[in-house]
Amino acid sequence: MNKKISQQAKMLREIMSYHFKAVDLTLYLDTHPSDVKALAEYNHTTQILNNLTAAYEQCYGPLTVFGSAMSQYPWRWIEEPWPWQVEF
Amino acid sequence: MSSRKIFYPVEPIGACFPDARLAQAWTPYQCIGMIFDPAVGLLEGTIYPELVRPYEPHPHIPDEIVQRRMLGL
Numbered sequence: 001m002n003k004k005i006s007q008q009a010k011m012l013r014e015i016m017s018y019h020f021k022a023v024d025l026t027l028y029l030d031t032h033p034s035d036v037k038a039l040a041e042y043n044h045t046t047q048i049l050n051n052l053t054a055a056y057e058q059c060y061g062p063l064t065v066f067g068s069a070m071s072q073y074p075w076r077w078i079e080e081p082w083p084w085q086v087e088f
Numbered sequence: 089m090s091s092r093k094i095f096y097p098v099e100p101i102g103a104c105f106p107d108a109r110l111a112q113a114w115t116p117y118q119c120i121g122m123i124f125d126p127a128v129g130l131l132e133g134t135i136y137p138e139l140v141r142p143y144e145p146h147p148h149i150p151d152e153i154v155q156r157r158m159l160g161l
Binding site: 016018020028037 | 118127
């Protein structure tokens with residue numbers, strides 16, 4: 001595995017972990033909407049997730065095909081490895 | 089509306105994941121406390137330590153059923 005893919009996979013794993021944390025917090029908040037501590041944790045997690053996503057997309061291109069990140073020239077989406085091509 | 093019918097092949101029950109639990113009807117009521125580091129949560133399948141299986145069964149479940157579940161019946 002070359003160094004670029006290794007770093008890319010590392011960033012993807014971190015994004016996946018924060019994404020999972022955000023999802024799990026939303027499930028809790030759905031049944032505990034007034035939990036201030038959980039809400040703060042969710043907002044903090046979302047901020048980190050947004051920062052990680054922006055940093056990844058700056059280096060490797062968009063994570064979702066449209067509506068989330070702008071693309072550099074040329075169109076970056078087709079330059080991304082498919083999910084099954086990334087070695088975690 | 090099209091009248092064409094689509095037939096999907098029938099997959100044998102449990103063919104892919106014979107030991108998988110596909111649904112959970114009850115989980116313990118939570119009060120948020122410590123939560124896992126995101127990387128640990130991803131591995132455990134939950135960020136809440138109290139939801140790592142096996143957890144305490146519902147207090148109203150009869151002992152007989154609890155014991156059957158512990159034996160995997």
